[in-house]
Amino acid sequence: MQGTESAAMPVPCDAERIQTACRRAHEGTLSVDGCVPAAVGMVHLFESEAFMVVPDEGAVRELAAGAPDGIPAMLELADCAPISLRERVRSLIWLSGGVHSVPAELERDLAIEIAGDHPDGRLLDIGHGHCLLRLHVDNAVIATSSGASSVDAGTLSSAEPDPFWEYEGQWLSHLDADHQDLVYRLAALFPEHLKRGRVRPLGLDRFGITFRVETPTSDDDVRLPFDRPCAGVGDLSAALHDLVGQE
Numbered sequence: 015m016q017g018t019e020s021a022a023m024p025v026p027c028d029a030e031r032i033q034t035a036c037r038r039a040h041e042g043t044l045s046v047d048g049c050v051p052a053a054v055g056m057v058h059l060f061e062s063e064a065f066m067v068v069p070d071e072g073a074v075r076e077l078a079a080g081a082p083d084g085i086p087a088m089l090e091l092a093d094c095a096p097i098s099l100r101e102r103v104r105s106l107i108w109l110s111g112g113v114h115s116v117p118a119e120l121e122r123d124l125a126i127e128i129a130g131d132h133p134d135g136r137l138l139d140i141g142h143g144h145c146l147l148r149l150h151v152d153n154a155v156i157a158t159s160s161g162a163s164s165v166d167a168g169t170l171s172s173a174e175p176d177p178f179w180e181y182e183g184q185w186l187s188h189l190d191a192d193h194q195d196l197v198y199r200l201a202a203l204f205p206e207h208l209k210r211g212r213v214r215p216l217g218l219d220r221f222g223i224t225f226r227v228e229t230p231t232s233d234d235d236v237r238l239p240f241d242r243p244c245a246g247v248g249d250l251s252a253a254l255h256d257l258v259g260q261e
Contacts, residue, residue, distance in 0.1 A: 023239050024221045029165045029173035032154050033059055034219070035093035035107050037132060037179045042066070042091030044147070046113065049073040055136040055144065057091060058128045061171040064089060064109055064149040065116075065128060067136050075115065078147060084112025089149055095216050096183035097190050099226055101233055104158065104217060111152040111167075121146050159235060176219045177245065186215040199258050201225065204236050220244045223254070 026034065042054035044066060052074040055067040066089065068075065077085050089109040094102040116124060124146060125137045140146055154165045178185070189197065201213045204227070211229035218224070222239040240253035 023237060024243070025237075026176060026219050026221060027173065028156050028163050029154075029169045030176060031093075031105065031158075032107055032109075032156050032165060032170060033173045033175040034179045035091065035105055035156070036064065037175045038093060038183070039091040039107075040094070042089055044068065044074055044087055044089050044113065044149070046074050046077060046085055046087045049077065054089065054091070055139065056134045057089070058132045058134075059109075059151075059170075060128075060131075062111075062151045062167040064111075064151055065124070066147045066149065067139060067144050068147055070143055070145050074113065075145060075147065078113050079115040081114075084114045084150060087111065087113035087149060095226070096186050097214060099214060099216070099233075100228055106157045108155045109149060109151045110154075111150045114148045114150065116146040116148055118145075178218060178220065178250070182218045186218060189215045196254075196258065197225075200238060200254075203238055203257065203260060208234055208236050218250075223257075 036057045036059040039057050042057055044052040044054050046052075050073065052068045052072045058065045074087070087110070091107050092103050093105045093107065095104055121140050125140045129137050136144070151167050151170060153167065154170050155162060156165065176182075197213055197215065200223070201209065204213075204225075208227050211227040211232075211234075214226045214228065216224045216226040216235060220240075220243045222237050224235055224237045227234045227236060238257055241256055242249075242253075244250045244253050
């Protein structure tokens, strides 16, 4: 898979991409030496603390409960496109640090607090076969089609998720299913060698929109940047309108 993203093109920084990917993640894997990896249902990344919903049973929870200073662990998760593509994974994230248990008497209150910022139905499972674990993140790595890079905990703490993280999936699905006319018009802006193939919306953020071009032999990504970063839905609508006007 190849991308056309250039160094001069405005894009989210790696720390912002990681924050956004964690908000959108549907599953992950928490690994601790000597234990069977634990399935992670959701991840809420607050500054450099990753709160995870995991099944009650499992050695990782037991080890964390018996280690007040935490145990070394790595959380792996994938950021996937919301529509069906030949290759859906947009990035892979690895968060490493120390995993800690969350006292049972604090779990429900903490889940309610998390839901206020990151609503997710899987938080309702806490106390019903699932629990919360906390990973204090020391380092993060993100791998995309452009390469891999490391982000330290301080940089990660100061980043915010993309403002459209919660709605990106439904917007792209709607664009792909109901607005192929708009997709075709935007595809007219692609470089000439990328105008052949099936064009699908791949990603959307405050800086631009990215498409996947699928041909029988390749998958290529092309990004169309907005003239200025978008802060709200009105800005986004105007930015897409401006792009169409460039064809």
